[in-house]
Amino acid sequence: MADDPLRKPGSASSLGAAGRYAGLGLQFAISIVFFLFVGQWLDGRFGTEPLFLYLGVFVGAGAAFYSMYRSLMADQRRDEEQARESEREGRGR
16 A cells, blocks of 8 residues: 555645645635625524524534535545555456
8 A cells, every 4th residue: 555646645646635625624614604694694684683693603514514524425435445446456466
């Protein structure tokens, strides 16, 4: 596994993964802030302060957690598939 480019620090693949995970964090924050402002706007429109603000924060956090979970599980499945393929190639030699 020493020649696996996904495991070498500083390789293009590890930098891409770092960027992808940083993007997940940014997406998480933007989702919460967006739903916070939507909740704040709804509270101002209906006079139900702070009901929709709290609801918006929780909906935004829930949506962000779900999106992050799906992305991480897809990455894990992809990594496992690559490990299986490299194991098959190693046995074929």
